[in-house]
Amino acid sequence: MKLLNHVTAYFAAILLVVLTAWAGIFYYNMLDEIYDSIDDGLENQKILVLQKARQDSTVLQQKDFEEGYYKIRPVTAAWAKQHKDLYQDTLMYMQNEKDFEPVRLLTTVFQQGGQYYEMRLITSMVEEDDLIEDLLYSLLWLYLGLLATLLLLNNILLKHIWKPFYTLVNRLRKFKLDSAQPFSSPISKIEEFQLLGQTVEKLLQKNVAVYQSQRSFIENASHELQTPLAISLNKLELLAESPNLQEKELEQIGGVLQNLERLTRLNKSLLLLSKIENRQFAEEETVNLQEVVQNVLLDFEDFFAFHHLTLTQETDTPCLVNMNPDLANMLVMNLVKNAIVHNAPRGFVRVHLSSNALVIENSGQNTPLAEDQLFQRFYKGTASTTSTGLGLAIVKAICDLYSFHVSYQFQEKHRLQVQFK
Known part of the structure; x- marks a missing residue:
């Protein structure tokens, strides 16, 4: 995997975790704000109903929600003194939806004309499952948008930033130790890339010097060994043709010749092996x-x-x-x-x-x-x-x-x- 893609994968994973955590915090904060707004609306409705009840006593006769958004029933003074305003979530059957829908309910107690009353007010709420679904789709599109932006930045901006690095790698791939052209690092305004290029350039200069020295040594050593070996072989062959030699002496000369021939082959093979490993067969x-x-x-x-x-x-x-x-x-x-x-x-x-x-x-x-x-x-x-x-x-x-x-x-x-x- 390329470095840019590797970084993108990490960013994508981190972005997913951050967005998930942010979504949870945002969801609960949003619910809290929604509840505050709804409760304020219910409080305002309560005040309006109480004002209306002081002007029109028939308001106190509304016993069911079917005729409006509130209902009132009389209670005893002892019961009223034990209860405070209570906000809660509940379900109510909605005719238009043909189903039970969530509502916010305010239960409160008030006194009018020496009589205590319990009043319940309702208002519609945002459905949490719909809210979660909308939030999920919104976050998904946001994540995909951010990811697309990240990929676009990687392929345009970061590729431009990393261009000196890839240029350096391509030059290293094409560089050969036996090349007559010296290695030159690409020019870059980024300090780290400059340092990398200068370090590689110095390292290759040392390697080239060592390679040339090793190559000269191997070739010279092989040549210097080959000459005395050839002379020794020729002299021993001439000696073996002498008519005054005994059979035992001939056997010893033959053994020396065999070892010298093996040494000659060994010298040639080592030189060949060195040339192959040094890539001299271009x-x-x-x-x-x-x-x-x-x-x-x-x-x-x-x-x-x-x-x-x-x-x-x-x-x-x-x-x-x-x-x-x-x-x-x-x-x-x-x-x-x-x-x-x-x-x-x-x-x-x-x-x-x-x-x-x-x-x-x-x-x-x-x-x-x-x-x-x-x-x-x-x-x-x-x-x-x-x-x-x-x-x-x-x-x-x-x-x-x-x-x-x-x-x-x-x-x-x-x-x-x-x-x-």
Whole structure:
């Protein structure tokens, strides 16, 4: 959820709570004002009826509400002295509504001509259920109006305010450490955004410097290692061709040559892995993995024959991916090489390519490999002396670079799958 929508959701919830609380307070205050107004009206009606009764004694003969809004009956002096003015709510049948409706009733006592009388006056009231319904609809429309206003402000005002932030994020997404263009933060009048941009800019400048230093160190170290290794290999090969060497000496030279060759492969693999993780393979194009897989399998024909492995391939389906062609070749080559190196004598390798996945299955040891360690550097499922332990680490690095998903399963055979989409 975007920050603006997140803030809007909080505001909407808070606004709903505040309006609900305000509605309750407003409702009871409004009822209190209504009761005060009605009671004042009843008090005024009482005064008018008393004035009318002093002028016309027939007023005292009204015994029922059917003839008006009041009724009078005589009472004893003792009863009258015990009662005061009483305001209360009650129901009365209304002819026009054909139903009982709420009314406000005033019961009072007065004296005229030495006789005490009880008088009851009524007036219509606001129906509370109608009042609540009207208030609810009014508050609902008010809430929706405020919410619409809030959304409008978010999409116009707040988006304009947050524009430097989104500009900064977009520039960060497009920025690459190996880019020749320096990173520049967007200009903003808001102090916090200025501070954020300056901090990010300084941080990236340090990262670029560290990246360039690390890149130079790796390349120089690899080059410096590769040269003495190549010289040592050449000299040992020349030494091995000497006719005066004993068989034991030849075996020792062969062991040294094997270790130096492994060290050479290790040096190249670490350099490759570093370049992948540093995103130095920037060139991308649409690669047909069908051609890549078929070419790699053709290159490894002698290896399959040497290890007496049975190859089964289903690679007739084109598979188009957008990536660096060299990395595509390295991805397939390392997967196939892994299936050959970590296989059983006279085993099998099955290669299946679909439009969105590459699956390679092979025989090998009858126990599953440690899935949580399989793609880590220098992990070896077998004690192979020819393996550097970096093949699947390179595969994982390439998959991470292009957001591919690589997985491992074991069901009486080892199965590696790369999902491209």
